[in-house]
Amino acid sequence: MIEPPQASAEPQQATADPPPVPTERPPQSPAQVRRRASVAGTGVSLLLILAIVLGSRLLRDFDSALLPYAVATVFLAFGVAYRYTVWVSAPGARRLFQQGWRAFFSVENFRRAPTALPRMIATYLGFQKFLGARSHARWAAHQLIFWGCVLAALITFPLTWGWFTFTSSTGSGPGYEMRIWGFKVLGFDSLNVVGWLMFHGLDIAAVLVIPGAAYFLWRRMKDRGAVTGQRFAYDLVPLLALVVISVTGLLLTFSSIFLHGGGYEFLAILHMVSVVFTLIYIPFGKFFHIVQRPAAVGMQLFKYTARRRAGQPDGDGDGSGLLACRRCGQPIDSASYVENLQGTMRDLRLGFDEWAEYCPRCKRVLRGTAYLSHVKKGFK
Numbered sequence: 163m164i165e166p167p168q169a170s171a172e173p174q175q176a177t178a179d180p181p182p183v184p185t186e187r188p189p190q191s192p193a194q195v196r197r198r199a200s201v202a203g204t205g206v207s208l209l210l211i212l213a214i215v216l217g218s219r220l221l222r223d224f225d226s227a228l229l230p231y232a233v234a235t236v237f238l239a240f241g242v243a244y245r246y247t248v249w250v251s252a253p254g255a256r257r258l259f260q261q262g263w264r265a266f267f268s269v270e271n272f273r274r275a276p277t278a279l280p281r282m283i284a285t286y287l288g289f290q291k292f293l294g295a296r297s298h299a300r301w302a303a304h305q306l307i308f309w310g311c312v313l314a315a316l317i318t319f320p321l322t323w324g325w326f327t328f329t330s331s332t333g334s335g336p337g338y339e340m341r342i343w344g345f346k347v348l349g350f351d352s353l354n355v356v357g358w359l360m361f362h363g364l365d366i367a368a369v370l371v372i373p374g375a376a377y378f379l380w381r382r383m384k385d386r387g388a389v390t391g392q393r394f395a396y397d398l399v400p401l402l403a404l405v406v407i408s409v410t411g412l413l414l415t416f417s418s419i420f421l422h423g424g425g426y427e428f429l430a431i432l433h434m435v436s437v438v439f440t441l442i443y444i445p446f447g448k449f450f451h452i453v454q455r456p457a458a459v460g461m462q463l464f465k466y467t468a469r470r471r472a473g474q475p476d477g478d479g480d481g482s483g484l485l486a487c488r489r490c491g492q493p494i495d496s497a498s499y500v501e502n503l504q505g506t507m508r509d510l511r512l513g514f515d516e517w518a519e520y521c522p523r524c525k526r527v528l529r530g531t532a533y534l535s536h537v538k539k540g541f542k
Contacts, residue, residue, distance in 0.1 A: 203244035218324025241445030253509030262460020303377035310370030368408035468496040487521040
């Protein structure tokens with residue numbers, strides 16, 4: 163007869179409960195994401211319409227000739243809100259978005275580095291110094307396009323919405339008044355330098371945009387790397403649209419000054435069509451990176467403040483927060499940044515988030531070793 167095992171005389175320790183597994187946010191279905199994006203787009207569009215009505219003093223300052231442009235901006239608002247909602251619904255973008263806003267509103271970050279955010283807005287968003295590291299010519303061309311488009315937007319959108327008005331008490335000048343929401347802001351003479359700049363701001367913007375867009379068109383026709391991966395609708399259409407808008411805008415000025423209005427109506431229609439098409443295209447093409455870039459600034463702020471706390475060379479910490487490579491022991495990055503990257507990998511269910519704890523050199527060595535051990539071995 164087999165006797166049952168004797169009970170141990172020593173008291174057995176109670177097994178500890180397994181650590182709780184962090185609950186993951188359930189992924190949203192595509193239908194849910196589209197529904198949320200549609201609601202967001204509709205809400206933003208209605209708010210813009212309300213702002214146009216109120217800002218133009220119940221449409222008293224609204225120019226009906228600019229109605230197609232105003233309608234295009236409403237579609238633009240819907241498209242940007244829709245696409246942005248879809249974008250931040252993805253796990254990686256959502257985590258970037260949350261970390262960026264958390265770093266932005268952090269009192270500790272402001273106390274440690276009060277000038278970090280303005281400096282990053284100026285260098286990363288405004289002057290885009292990261293492009294200068296790739297090519298000085300690309301940086302200069304991008305700056306021309308960027309500041310030209312910013313100037314054009316600051317002039318076009320308020321005029322289109324009826325927020326800015328230029329009125330003259332004599333009907334034909336030369337004295338004019340610029341009003342914002344009905345309040346007089348500036349009086350100027352259209353014949354002096356200030357008046358010329360006020361009335362030719364869009365021409366100046368066009369002069370900035372044309373050489374920048376022309377350089378990128380030339381590069382995409384000559385550079386082998388750019389030609390290989392470019393797509394016509396995604397890479398070339400935005401540049402062509404900028405050139406068409408700028409050239410037709412300058413031709414309108416040329417027609418009114420030198421041709422006494424000859425061909426002005428045709429050029430005005432062509433200019434309007436190109437602008438409306440570009441505004442509607444922005445949320446769904448390459449121009450959408452204009453909307454995404456501020457979120458990247460927030461992520462840069464998160465990286466910078468995390469490294470300062472960890473004791474990077476440009477920080478003031480004691481180095482205790484730096485995470486070391488699991489293979490060679492060299493510091494990789496701040497522990498909070500690596501944890502954020504691993505969290506994104508878990509959200510995406512990639513299954514190799516532990517690789518974030520290796521430095522780039524060790525990753526290459528391990529990949530090469532795995533190739534020699536498992537792939538090339540089979541060809542012997």
